[in-house]
Amino acid sequence: MSTQIERFEDPGLPEHLHRKADTDPKAAKRAEQQVAILFLLSAVGTVGTIASYIWVHPQVYLYIPILGSTNVQQACIGLGLTLATLTIGLGAIQWAKKLMPDVEQVQERHEFRSSDKDRDDLTKTVENRVEETGIARRPLIKRTLGLALGLVGLSPLVLLRDLGPMPGKYLDTTDWTAGTRLMLDPANTPIRPEDLEVGAVAQVLPELPAGTERTLENIGKDAVLLIRLRPEDFNLDPERLSWTYNGIIAFSKICTHMGCAVALYEQQTHHLLCPCHQSTFDVTRAAKVIFGPAARPLPQLAITVDANGYLVAKQPFTVPIGPSFWERNSKNG
Amino acid sequence: MTIMNMKKRMKKISALRRKRIAGPILVVAALFTIGTAFGVASALPSAQQTPASATSPLVSQGKAIFLRGCSSCHGLNAEGGSIAPALIGVGGAAVDFQVGTGRMPMADMSMQAMQKKPLYDPAQTAALAAYISSLAPGPASVTNENLNWERDGNIAQGGQLFRTNCAMCHNFAGQGGALTNGKYAPSLMGVEPKYVYEAMVTGPQSMPKFTDATITPQEKLSIISWLQSANHEQNQGGASLGRVGPFTEGLVAWTLAIGLLIGVSTWLALKAK
Amino acid sequence: MADKKTSPTTRTGKLAAGAANYADDRLGSAGYLKKNLNKIFPDHWSFMLGEVCLYSFVILLLSGTFLTFWFDPSQRDVVYQGAYTPLSGVSMSAAYASTLHLSFDVRGGLLMRQIHHWAALIFMVAIVVHLFRVFFTGAFRKPRETNWLIGIGLLTFGIIEGFLGYSLPDDLLSGTGIRIAEAILQAIPVVGSYLAFFAFGGPFPGTSFIPRVYMVHILLLPALFLALITVHLMMVWYQKHTQFPGPGRKESNVVGYPLMPVYMAKAGGFFFIVFGVTAFLGAVASINPIWLYGPYTPGQISAGSQPDWYMGWLDGLVRMAPPLETHWLGHTISWNILLPSLVLPGLIFVGMTFYPFIEAWISGDHREHHLLDRPRNVPNRTALGAMSIAFMVIALANGGNDIIATHFHLTINGIMWFTRIGLFTVPPIVFIITKRVCLSLQRADRDLVLHGRETGRLVMLPSGEMIEVHEPISDARKWTLTQHQQPEALPAPLPEEALVGWKGKLRKRMNEAHNVQVPAATLSELKELGDSHH
Incomplete structure (x- = not known):
C-alpha cells in the first residue's frame, strides 16, 4: 500500500521577487540615503561621546522620566556610544538588505562520510601503524605508560597544596572564651544587661586581647546576636536557660546552613530569619530550625555578667559555628 | 535652639533611662503589677485610678480619643487584650510613630499594620501620646526639628550602622524586604526622620528595639543622615531598577535586552520589499 | 543586478582585490578564499542568537580589559577617601575601593562597568536561548554532537566566569555570594574543609581569594572561552549551517546568502547592534550599584541577597532543599x-551533555541531519525541553522568592512550599500538555494542507446551509508542512536483537513514545478529498 501513497513534492525555490530598489532607481537612491544618514548619525554619536567626556561635568544630575535623577555625563557618554554603534549596525544591515544582491543562492552539501575505499584504507593504515608501535605485543610498555600517564597529573595537583594551610581545628573554635566581654559592633564598647530592653537586639563581637586587630576572619566566626526577651517567653531546658542572663540570649550570627549573617529578628514572633535561604529559627526554643534548609540550630553562647556588670561569655561555644564540614563532630549537637 | 534643646532632651532621656535601668527587673515587675492591677481595675469602672500627672486637659483629651478609637482592642485602660498589646510604658514615641504614620488604628487585623493616611491629626496624636505617657514613663516622641541629624549625624558611620543593624531586613538601600509568613520590613524611602528615630527606640511590630545604649542617640542621627542621603541618592548609572539587587537586572536582560536583539534579528532576516 | 558578476572596476574594488592577491602571494590563499567568499549562510532570526553570544563575548573582552586598567584585585585594607561621600572614611578592601574609584573618578568608568555586567547577562541569556533553539529544532543531531558538547562546556564555564566576576568587587552582596560558595566547598565530604582552606589561603575570607579569582576570571577562563568558541565556529563553518525546511531546501543543500558581501554586512552590522544595545543598557539602566551595597564584612547582610540570574536557579534549589544532614561517627554530611x-x-x-546520544539511541537514527525539525513534529523532545524549562523557571522563581513576596504581597513560606511541590509536579504536567499541544498543531497542519486556509467568508449553499470558504494553501506551504520524516520512513527500525532484556524493552518503549506522530497529509489524501468534494 505504501508504494501507492503519493506525497507532496518539493516545488523548489520560490521565484525571486525583485525589490523596489532593484527596479526603481529612486527607491535605490532612497535606500542609499537612509544608509548614509545612519552612518552620519554614527559620526554624530562619536562626536557626542567625546564632547560629553570633555565638557559635561561629572557631578551634574538631571531628572529624566523613568531614569530618575540621573548622572548626565554617564548617560551622555553612554547614549553617544549607543548612537555611534547602533547606527553603524543598522546602516550596514539596511545596506545589505536593500542594495546588496538578495537572490538566494544554493550550495550543495557533501556528505561527511568519506568513500568506503578511503575509509578502508584509513582503517588499515591506522591498524598497521598501531601495530608498528608494538604496544599490543608489549604489555609491559602499555602498562607502565598507563601508570606514568595516570600519575603525571598528580604533580601539579601536589604543587597546589601550598595554596593554603591545613584547616586543623580552626573551624571548631572561635575567639570566645570564658570571661570574654561582649563588644558592640561596630562601636566596640562593652555592654551591660541593662542596656538592652525587652525586645531589643544588639550585634556583638568578642573583646580581643589588647593590640590585636579585628580581622574579617574573626568577624566571620565570632559574630553574635544578642536578643532580650521576657524570661517567661523562653521555652528552654534548664541548662540552656542557665546560658541566658535576665532574658538576654546570645546566638552565633553565622548561619548553620551556608554562613550568611542571620539577623532578621522578629520581636513579636521571636523568629530569626536568614535572608539568604530563608532558614527560620525560633529564638525561644534555642534557635531550633522551624523552616527552611538549615539542619541545625544556631549555636547558643552562654553568657553572664562579670564583676563590673558587663556581659561576658560564660564559656566558649560548645559546638562549631557556621556551616557543616566533614570533620564536624556533632556530639554536642 | 535645636542643638541645645536636643542635648537637653537627650539628657532627659538618658536620665530617665538611667533611673529605669537601675532596676530593669523591678520595672518589669512593676509594669506587670500595674498591668494586672489595671486589668482588675478595668472590670470595676468605678474604681478607675488615674495617675496624678494625668490630669492636664491634653491628657483627658487624649484619653477621650483613646476610649473612642483604641480601647476596643487595647483595653479601656491600655492594659492590652487578646488581640492587641498593652500600651502602658510604650511612651509617646510609640504613639507618635504608630498613629502618626497611620499604622494605628489598624484597618485589617489579619495583616501587619501598614502605613496609610493617618486617622488622627497631629494635635489628636499629641493628645493620645500625652495620655499614654501619663500612664507610665516611656520613650518620648520627637519632632523632626529637634533631630539635628544634618549637624550631628555622620553619613558614613550611619551607613556602617545601617548595614550592621538594619539592612538585613530593610535591604541595603532601605527598600524594605520580606520577613516570615507574609510579614515584611517596609521601605524606608521618604519616611520622616522622627518616625525612623521613634521606630528604633520603640521597636514597632516585628522590629526589635535599638536602645540608646546599643545605638547611641548620636549614632541614630547618623543612621538618619545616611537614610536621608539614601533617599536623595542620585541614579549614577541610569534607572535604579528598584535597588533590589540582581533580580530586576536579570528580568531586564530576559525581556528588554534579548527582546531588542531578537527584534533586530527578525528585521535582519526579513526579506526587503 | 545583472552586472554584479563583472570584474571590479572601481578603486575600492581594486584595492580589496589587491589585498586578496597580496595575501595569496604569501599564503596561497586564493583558492580557499574564492571558495569561502561564496559560502552560503541561511537567514533566520534564530540563527543570530549564537552571534549575540559571540559578540557579547567580544564586548566582554573589550570592556573587561578597560576595567583591568583601574581595578586593584587586592583584599588589603584601605580607607576610602574618594568622590562617593557616603562611604568616606570607611575601611574596605582595595578591590572594593578601586571599583568605587572606577565608578566615580574615572570618566566613563561606571559606563564600562555597566556595559561589562550587562554584556555578561546578555551573554548568558543568549547562550541559553541559543541552546533552546538548537535543542528544539534538533540541530544537535549528527553530525553536530561535538558542537553541542562544546556549547554545554561554554554554558558551564559561562556560569562560573559570571559568578567569579560578580565576586570581584568585594561588596556586601558579592562577599555573601563567596561565603555561600565557600560553604559549598566546605560541604564536600572528606576533602571539603581542605579545599576551602586551600582556595581561600586559610580561613574565610582571607586575603588571597580575590587575587586568585581575578587571574582565573581574566586569563584562564577567557583563554578557554576563546579556544572553545574558535572550535565551535570552525565546526559551524566546516559543517555548514543547518536550515529550516521549506521549498528548495534539502538535506543536501544550503540556501541563503553568500558570505561576501551580504552575510559579512549583516553579521558585521549585527556586532554593532549588540554593542549598541549593551551600551544603551549601560547608559540607562543601573546594574550592580556596589556603592549602595557597602564593603563586605561577614557580620553584615542585606535583605533580598541573591545572585545573578544564571546562578539564581541554583540558589532557588538551595533555598527549597529539605533540612537534611547526616551525623555519622564524628562526621557531618550536609x-x-x-x-x-x-x-x-x-x-x-x-x-544535557549526553542528550544527543540518548536521543540517537532511542530513535535509532544515525543519519546526518541538516534540515531542522519544526518543534511540533518531535513532540517528545519538545515536551522534554518545555518540562526542563518549567523546572528551571520554578527553581529560579524560588531564588527570588523574597523579592516576589514583597512585590506581590505573598509569603516567602508560601512561595517556598509552592515551588517545593511544584518542582516535582509542574514539569510532568508541562510535559503532557506540551506533547498534546504539539500533536494538536500537527493535526492543524494536516487540516490546513487538506482543507486549506479559513478565509472567514461565509457562503450559503443552495440547501440553505452556511459554510465557510476554505482557500487552498500554496504548494510551498504544503511542502513545508508535510516534508518531515514519517515514522514508517525511518531508515532502520530498531533491530530486534537490540530490544531484548530490560534495556531493550525500555528502549523500545521510549522509541515508541518518541515516534508518536500525526501522519502528515499526503497528496493521495488531498486527491481523494478533492474527488469526494466534486
Whole structure:
C-alpha cells in the first residue's frame, strides 16, 4: 500500500521577487540615503561621546522620566556610544538588505562520510601503524605508560597544596572564651544587661586581647546576636536557660546552613530569619530550625555578667559555628 | 535652639533611662503589677485610678480619643487584650510613630499594620501620646526639628550602622524586604526622620528595639543622615531598577535586552520589499 | 543586478582585490578564499542568537580589559577617601575601593562597568536561548554532537566566569555570594574543609581569594572561552549551517546568502547592534550599584541577597532543599547543601551533555541531519525541553522568592512550599500538555494542507446551509508542512536483537513514545478529498 501513497513534492525555490530598489532607481537612491544618514548619525554619536567626556561635568544630575535623577555625563557618554554603534549596525544591515544582491543562492552539501575505499584504507593504515608501535605485543610498555600517564597529573595537583594551610581545628573554635566581654559592633564598647530592653537586639563581637586587630576572619566566626526577651517567653531546658542572663540570649550570627549573617529578628514572633535561604529559627526554643534548609540550630553562647556588670561569655561555644564540614563532630549537637 | 534643646532632651532621656535601668527587673515587675492591677481595675469602672500627672486637659483629651478609637482592642485602660498589646510604658514615641504614620488604628487585623493616611491629626496624636505617657514613663516622641541629624549625624558611620543593624531586613538601600509568613520590613524611602528615630527606640511590630545604649542617640542621627542621603541618592548609572539587587537586572536582560536583539534579528532576516 | 558578476572596476574594488592577491602571494590563499567568499549562510532570526553570544563575548573582552586598567584585585585594607561621600572614611578592601574609584573618578568608568555586567547577562541569556533553539529544532543531531558538547562546556564555564566576576568587587552582596560558595566547598565530604582552606589561603575570607579569582576570571577562563568558541565556529563553518525546511531546501543543500558581501554586512552590522544595545543598557539602566551595597564584612547582610540570574536557579534549589544532614561517627554530611548545589545540577548537566546520544539511541537514527525539525513534529523532545524549562523557571522563581513576596504581597513560606511541590509536579504536567499541544498543531497542519486556509467568508449553499470558504494553501506551504520524516520512513527500525532484556524493552518503549506522530497529509489524501468534494 505504501508504494501507492503519493506525497507532496518539493516545488523548489520560490521565484525571486525583485525589490523596489532593484527596479526603481529612486527607491535605490532612497535606500542609499537612509544608509548614509545612519552612518552620519554614527559620526554624530562619536562626536557626542567625546564632547560629553570633555565638557559635561561629572557631578551634574538631571531628572529624566523613568531614569530618575540621573548622572548626565554617564548617560551622555553612554547614549553617544549607543548612537555611534547602533547606527553603524543598522546602516550596514539596511545596506545589505536593500542594495546588496538578495537572490538566494544554493550550495550543495557533501556528505561527511568519506568513500568506503578511503575509509578502508584509513582503517588499515591506522591498524598497521598501531601495530608498528608494538604496544599490543608489549604489555609491559602499555602498562607502565598507563601508570606514568595516570600519575603525571598528580604533580601539579601536589604543587597546589601550598595554596593554603591545613584547616586543623580552626573551624571548631572561635575567639570566645570564658570571661570574654561582649563588644558592640561596630562601636566596640562593652555592654551591660541593662542596656538592652525587652525586645531589643544588639550585634556583638568578642573583646580581643589588647593590640590585636579585628580581622574579617574573626568577624566571620565570632559574630553574635544578642536578643532580650521576657524570661517567661523562653521555652528552654534548664541548662540552656542557665546560658541566658535576665532574658538576654546570645546566638552565633553565622548561619548553620551556608554562613550568611542571620539577623532578621522578629520581636513579636521571636523568629530569626536568614535572608539568604530563608532558614527560620525560633529564638525561644534555642534557635531550633522551624523552616527552611538549615539542619541545625544556631549555636547558643552562654553568657553572664562579670564583676563590673558587663556581659561576658560564660564559656566558649560548645559546638562549631557556621556551616557543616566533614570533620564536624556533632556530639554536642 | 535645636542643638541645645536636643542635648537637653537627650539628657532627659538618658536620665530617665538611667533611673529605669537601675532596676530593669523591678520595672518589669512593676509594669506587670500595674498591668494586672489595671486589668482588675478595668472590670470595676468605678474604681478607675488615674495617675496624678494625668490630669492636664491634653491628657483627658487624649484619653477621650483613646476610649473612642483604641480601647476596643487595647483595653479601656491600655492594659492590652487578646488581640492587641498593652500600651502602658510604650511612651509617646510609640504613639507618635504608630498613629502618626497611620499604622494605628489598624484597618485589617489579619495583616501587619501598614502605613496609610493617618486617622488622627497631629494635635489628636499629641493628645493620645500625652495620655499614654501619663500612664507610665516611656520613650518620648520627637519632632523632626529637634533631630539635628544634618549637624550631628555622620553619613558614613550611619551607613556602617545601617548595614550592621538594619539592612538585613530593610535591604541595603532601605527598600524594605520580606520577613516570615507574609510579614515584611517596609521601605524606608521618604519616611520622616522622627518616625525612623521613634521606630528604633520603640521597636514597632516585628522590629526589635535599638536602645540608646546599643545605638547611641548620636549614632541614630547618623543612621538618619545616611537614610536621608539614601533617599536623595542620585541614579549614577541610569534607572535604579528598584535597588533590589540582581533580580530586576536579570528580568531586564530576559525581556528588554534579548527582546531588542531578537527584534533586530527578525528585521535582519526579513526579506526587503 | 545583472552586472554584479563583472570584474571590479572601481578603486575600492581594486584595492580589496589587491589585498586578496597580496595575501595569496604569501599564503596561497586564493583558492580557499574564492571558495569561502561564496559560502552560503541561511537567514533566520534564530540563527543570530549564537552571534549575540559571540559578540557579547567580544564586548566582554573589550570592556573587561578597560576595567583591568583601574581595578586593584587586592583584599588589603584601605580607607576610602574618594568622590562617593557616603562611604568616606570607611575601611574596605582595595578591590572594593578601586571599583568605587572606577565608578566615580574615572570618566566613563561606571559606563564600562555597566556595559561589562550587562554584556555578561546578555551573554548568558543568549547562550541559553541559543541552546533552546538548537535543542528544539534538533540541530544537535549528527553530525553536530561535538558542537553541542562544546556549547554545554561554554554554558558551564559561562556560569562560573559570571559568578567569579560578580565576586570581584568585594561588596556586601558579592562577599555573601563567596561565603555561600565557600560553604559549598566546605560541604564536600572528606576533602571539603581542605579545599576551602586551600582556595581561600586559610580561613574565610582571607586575603588571597580575590587575587586568585581575578587571574582565573581574566586569563584562564577567557583563554578557554576563546579556544572553545574558535572550535565551535570552525565546526559551524566546516559543517555548514543547518536550515529550516521549506521549498528548495534539502538535506543536501544550503540556501541563503553568500558570505561576501551580504552575510559579512549583516553579521558585521549585527556586532554593532549588540554593542549598541549593551551600551544603551549601560547608559540607562543601573546594574550592580556596589556603592549602595557597602564593603563586605561577614557580620553584615542585606535583605533580598541573591545572585545573578544564571546562578539564581541554583540558589532557588538551595533555598527549597529539605533540612537534611547526616551525623555519622564524628562526621557531618550536609545533604541540604550537596543535593541542591552539586548533585542535582550535576545530574542536570550530565543529562544535557549526553542528550544527543540518548536521543540517537532511542530513535535509532544515525543519519546526518541538516534540515531542522519544526518543534511540533518531535513532540517528545519538545515536551522534554518545555518540562526542563518549567523546572528551571520554578527553581529560579524560588531564588527570588523574597523579592516576589514583597512585590506581590505573598509569603516567602508560601512561595517556598509552592515551588517545593511544584518542582516535582509542574514539569510532568508541562510535559503532557506540551506533547498534546504539539500533536494538536500537527493535526492543524494536516487540516490546513487538506482543507486549506479559513478565509472567514461565509457562503450559503443552495440547501440553505452556511459554510465557510476554505482557500487552498500554496504548494510551498504544503511542502513545508508535510516534508518531515514519517515514522514508517525511518531508515532502520530498531533491530530486534537490540530490544531484548530490560534495556531493550525500555528502549523500545521510549522509541515508541518518541515516534508518536500525526501522519502528515499526503497528496493521495488531498486527491481523494478533492474527488469526494466534486
